[in-house]
Amino acid sequence: MKKDPTEIAVSIKDLTVAFDKKPVLWDIDLDIPKGALTAIVGPNGAGKSTLLKAALTIIKPTAGRVDIFGQPIKRQLSQIAYIPQRNSVDWDFPTNVLDVVLMGTYGDLGWIKRPGKKEKNRALNVLEKVGMETFYDRQISQLSGGQQQRIFLARALVQNAAIYIMDEPFVGVDAVTEKAIVTLLKELRDQQKTVIVVHHDLQTIDEYFDWVFLLNVRQIAFGKVKNTLNEENLRLTYGGRHSFITAHP
């Protein structure tokens, strides 16, 4: 891995998160390279979502720091687009698709200023990119799981950020949407964007991602998928249970 700091998109140092003295994440050191697709993988309760949230300052870490392109995260939030788990919001909220996508422009607008024509056009553009342009005035409660995920993706794309952080984007979406999302992520990568995804399907890691971070409270391994995703590392991550869930060599 190159050591040039401009080539590292996200740098996590000594990150520890504990709830009531119970560590959820323990001393994570991680340098995620720019312009690559990185998967974060580990069993339930491994701290994957917590790692994302701590890196995004949503959760205050007990210790450690996060730098984005060599700068403290606090000043770099606009570089990051976050796509939370689909079920983390109430889809019965009284709003429509365009309104949700427009939320991705709020960071640029800052307090008080409302989105205008320019922002609406940006939002409609990204809706087209995720194949949802005809749904712009649809009530969000009427969307399927796959459509909800596309809307979340559109809300992130409209930010035009350098780094995309996604929490389990493929949960409960149909195969067509999954393929469409992967294609989009690869396009982002090819535009030198950095994509970080919490992923749980070991079968598809090597098809979808370039780098993989194996995590189970402590960091197990990080590297290129082909060097890192091996029997030994998976056993360390999942204990004895991984043989049930993967046929990966």
Next chain:
Amino acid sequence: MTLVIDYPVIISLIGAILIGLTSGIISCYSVLKEQSLLGDAIAHAALPGLCIAFLLTLNKSPMVLLMGAMSAGLIGTLFITAIIQKSILKEDTALGVILSVFFGFGTLLLTMIQKIPTARQSGLEEYLFGNAASILKSDITIMSILAILIVGSTLLFWKEFKCLIFDPDFFQTQGFSPRKANFILIILTVISIIIGLQSVGVILMSAMIIAPATAARLWQKKLGAMMILSIIFATTSGIAGVLLSSAVYRLPTGPTIVTVISLIVIISLIFSPQGLLRQWIRKKINQRAIRLDSILSNLYTLAKTHDDLTHPHDINTFNVLGEIPPLYLLQKLESDGFIYNHKNNEWGLTNVGISKAIQVLQRVH
């Protein structure tokens, strides 16, 4: 029952409109944040504040009393937040504890005040159930200023409040502070409750924070439209409550307002697009469609053993297959041209009915 629209009634009506406006707005945020019980706790927590403000100043002007109520409401909210954050107790427990402790203490103070000879006429007990007639012109001035504050903040922070409630984590990653936005929202909630205390009273004020948006949400699909309807519902019940309570001797305003808004909620629950009546009708229509389909598929199954698929069968054979269909369903299918009546109880599929039955069977399997 006599209704005289005189000057005091007009003052009360203006008060009711201001309450409707503010609680209609705040109600939307409370209901969508699933924090409607916070309003209940804040309103109850205001009582000791009212009493202490009176005891300290021996002044019964609403301005002084409401300042006390507001401080107590804020302190109550602070305790609730602290309990949730610092202890292992959950939100409902924290709300329950603060509500009962503050309200219990408030009732105690109120009883004590009643025993002070000079304070007997303080009118403090009217804050329990509210009395719109006690609103003076000077109170309207204060209420208007507070209402402008709430409407103005809602317009200014429209997108912030919406994003905060829909997805607080995302709101944070957009560089906003959910803590700040939440704090503003809670202050506005406390203010809107204080505005209503004189007319609606501490015990029932929470209904004005819960009911208007609950009803409006059943009719409207966008936040803006929902909020306008919520304001209309709240204002309507406020006006109705004031008029009724000024027409009927000793009818307290608060319970009257709350009864009207509750009726609006019940009507909405039944008749709105999401309501129970529509659901029931939809269910009945579905059931009927399923029964019609099953008659066709059963006739088809019976006819399959014959060369001629239109071969009629005695409808009592259906006993074996489930239920014997009632005549009106058979007549419906006959008029649609799917089946024909051979004689008496014998019915068979028409050619159109056969292809329809095949469709039904393909859909099921």
